[in-house]
Amino acid sequence: MEVVMVPGKGPTFPEPLKEVEDLLKLRQKVDVSEELGYVFQAITLTRHSLEGKVPLIGFSGAPWTLMSYMIEGGGSNTMAKAKRWLYRHPEASHRLLQLLQDVIVEYLVGQVAAGAQALQLFESHAGHLGPEQFREFALPSIRAIAKRVKNKLQAEALPLVPMIVFAKDAHYALEELAQAGYEVIGLDWTIQPQAARERTGHRVTLQGNLDPCALYAPKEKIGELVKRMLEGFGTQRYIANLGHGLYPDMSPEHVGAFVEAVHTHSRHLRTPD
Amino acid sequence: MEVVMVPGKGPTFPEPLKEVEDLLKLRQKVDVSEELGYVFQAITLTRHSLEGKVPLIGFSGAPWTLMSYMIEGGGSNTMAKAKRWLYRHPEASHRLLQLLQDVIVEYLVGQVAAGAQALQLFESHAGHLGPEQFREFALPSIRAIAKRVKNKLQAEALPLVPMIVFAKDAHYALEELAQAGYEVIGLDWTIQPQAARERTGHRVTLQGNLDPCALYAPKEKIGELVKRMLEGFGTQRYIANLGHGLYPDMSPEHVGAFVEAVHTHSRHLRTPD
Numbered sequence: 001m002e003v004v005m006v007p008g009k010g011p012t013f014p015e016p017l018k019e020v021e022d023l024l025k026l027r028q029k030v031d032v033s034e035e036l037g038y039v040f041q042a043i044t045l046t047r048h049s050l051e052g053k054v055p056l057i058g059f060s061g062a063p064w065t066l067m068s069y070m071i072e073g074g075g076s077n078t079m080a081k082a083k084r085w086l087y088r089h090p091e092a093s094h095r096l097l098q099l100l101q102d103v104i105v106e107y108l109v110g111q112v113a114a115g116a117q118a119l120q121l122f123e124s125h126a127g128h129l130g131p132e133q134f135r136e137f138a139l140p141s142i143r144a145i146a147k148r149v150k151n152k153l154q155a156e157a158l159p160l161v162p163m164i165v166f167a168k169d170a171h172y173a174l175e176e177l178a179q180a181g182y183e184v185i186g187l188d189w190t191i192q193p194q195a196a197r198e199r200t201g202h203r204v205t206l207q208g209n210l211d212p213c214a215l216y217a218p219k220e221k222i223g224e225l226v227k228r229m230l231e232g233f234g235t236q237r238y239i240a241n242l243g244h245g246l247y248p249d250m251s252p253e254h255v256g257a258f259v260e261a262v263h264t265h266s267r268h269l270r271t272p273d
Numbered sequence: 274m275e276v277v278m279v280p281g282k283g284p285t286f287p288e289p290l291k292e293v294e295d296l297l298k299l300r301q302k303v304d305v306s307e308e309l310g311y312v313f314q315a316i317t318l319t320r321h322s323l324e325g326k327v328p329l330i331g332f333s334g335a336p337w338t339l340m341s342y343m344i345e346g347g348g349s350n351t352m353a354k355a356k357r358w359l360y361r362h363p364e365a366s367h368r369l370l371q372l373l374q375d376v377i378v379e380y381l382v383g384q385v386a387a388g389a390q391a392l393q394l395f396e397s398h399a400g401h402l403g404p405e406q407f408r409e410f411a412l413p414s415i416r417a418i419a420k421r422v423k424n425k426l427q428a429e430a431l432p433l434v435p436m437i438v439f440a441k442d443a444h445y446a447l448e449e450l451a452q453a454g455y456e457v458i459g460l461d462w463t464i465q466p467q468a469a470r471e472r473t474g475h476r477v478t479l480q481g482n483l484d485p486c487a488l489y490a491p492k493e494k495i496g497e498l499v500k501r502m503l504e505g506f507g508t509q510r511y512i513a514n515l516g517h518g519l520y521p522d523m524s525p526e527h528v529g530a531f532v533e534a535v536h537t538h539s540r541h542l543r544t545p546d
Contacts, residue, residue, distance in 0.1 A: 075350060080520050083486035087494065127400075127442070130462040130484050130516075169400070171444045172463050189403040190445055211403050213353055217360035243403075247353050 001026065001070060009074060016073035020085075020092040026099065032106035039107075040114035047115030058116030060107050062123035062167075063100040063141040067093070079128040086129075086137055093137060101141045105148045112158050120164040120186070121145060127169020134173050139180065142167070146181030164207060168244065174199045189243030193232025206233055209243035210258070215250045219257040226261035235269050274299065274343060282347060289346035293358075293365040299372065305379035312380075313387035320388030331389030333380050335396035335440075336373040336414040340366070352401040359410055366410060374414045378421045385431050393437040393459070394418060400442020407446050412453065415440070419454030437480060441517065447472045462516035466505025479506055482516035483531070488523045492530040499534035508542050
């Protein structure tokens with residue numbers, strides 16, 4: 001399928017999937033290294049330029065999120081067209097999700113081969129599903145991807161890199177995500193740090209979760225919010241981060257204030273006076 | 274402020290609030306019965322035409338949701354402009370929320386005077402807030418509206434109608450919503466019925482929460498989903514409903530299947546063989 005990046009709009013499919021029959025038009029077998037080799041080259045180049053200063057994270061959208069783009073043609077407030085497939089055509093939906101899963105596994109492993117030192121799987125549209133649909137149409141692929149990627153990394157004698165899963169707004173599935181085979185769970189800002197710890201256990205690392213819009217706040221306020229977040233998560237098994245991506249109008253200076261506050265407060269938390 | 278209903282797009286403000294100074298352009302005192310008298314007339318007409326066959330529910334958007342429309346100018350995926358106000362201009366935000374609260378109280382009481390037999394408050398954009406922002410910018414108005422409306426109904430010797438609050442995606446605030454002064458909590462479909470009961474206690478009625486997209490399913494499937502939902506909530510202190518509004522392309526026949534399934538299964542649950 002053709003996909004174009006429309007400025008101010010994001011990824012757009014000019015000809016989205018409309019009918020179940022459109023699935024037949026999709027290639028059932030994709031040569032990932034041929035189609036996405038340029039991504040792998042970019043990763044290798046970037047890894048070299050970084051010279052070991054910061055780690056390089058590879059990533060992919062998860063099957064349900066990619067499926068929803070392929071059917072909606074782009075963003076949507078309700079994902080009603082894609083969810084219509086889940087309700088009306090569960091078998092075709094599973095077929096599509098499986099095709100995507102196969103490609104994603106190759107894609108993630110290829111990124112590690114090219115130099116990625118961690119992998120993040122984004123199920124950005126999880127929040128549109130309820131607990132039952134998530135369990136039926138998202139969680140199985142999320143689990144399978146962790147397992148298959150790790151098996152393949154091992155089989156190909158590649159480094160067993162840590163894997164992060166971020167299922168935005170899937171508050172109802174935290175417990176299941178903590179047992180899905182990932183070392184790290186990314187959290188959006190609607191989850192309270194302490195509650196997340198209790199619900200996920202101490203064997204999984206948590207990542208997140210400042211509201212990205214907090215970067216609009218004055219710098220002192222950002223500092224306060226970061227402090228509260230770090231106190232909530234604690235400094236162990238934790239990766240400080242935002243709860244979602246930045247928006248184009250955010251000031252790099254305020255992003256800097258966020259990073260600085262993380263360093264200051266975590267240092268203080270680890271060596272209190 | 275001028276607001277227009279744009280087909281396929283929803284409520285739109287051609288000149289949204291941009292700067293804090295724009296607040297001064299708003300009328301600080303609104304004569305609700307003069308401005309919205311036509312709504313009250315429509316309610317009275319509808320109430321008469323219904324002839325007591327079904328109850329008539331009045332409603333309003335809640336302050337944060339209305340504020341977000343006034344700043345965004347319409348729908349938004351992130352509500353980033355409105356949230357920017359909360360983070361940068363907390364005092365001005367509270368002023369705007371207070372202005373809205375005053376108007377909403379008059380508006381809801383006016384609806385009861387005109388014949389509404391229950392009232393629902395929609396905080397449709399609650400999910401964009403995290404727990405802290407919800408507690409600071411949404412919950413206080415939600416609480417105050419219940420209290421003020423009830424006091425005013427009593428003072429004006431109007432019927433003390435039941436009040437429903439629906440804060441979409443505010444999964445993090447169920448406990449607080451259950452104690453906010455409303456008889457009924459509306460739930461979206463990301464909340465599991467049993468979990469909602471446990472978290473809200475048995476003194477509040479629950480309303481919801483089938484995923485509206487379930488109406489795209491074949492009728493038998495709708496029946497199954499309704500059955501599971503009713504079993505989860507039980508037949509006491511419960512109002513069967515969808516977890517959000519219908520979409521324009523949904524078939525009235527499938528809505529009928531939903532209603533029928535509610536009747537069939539609840540009858541069965543109440544008098545099992």
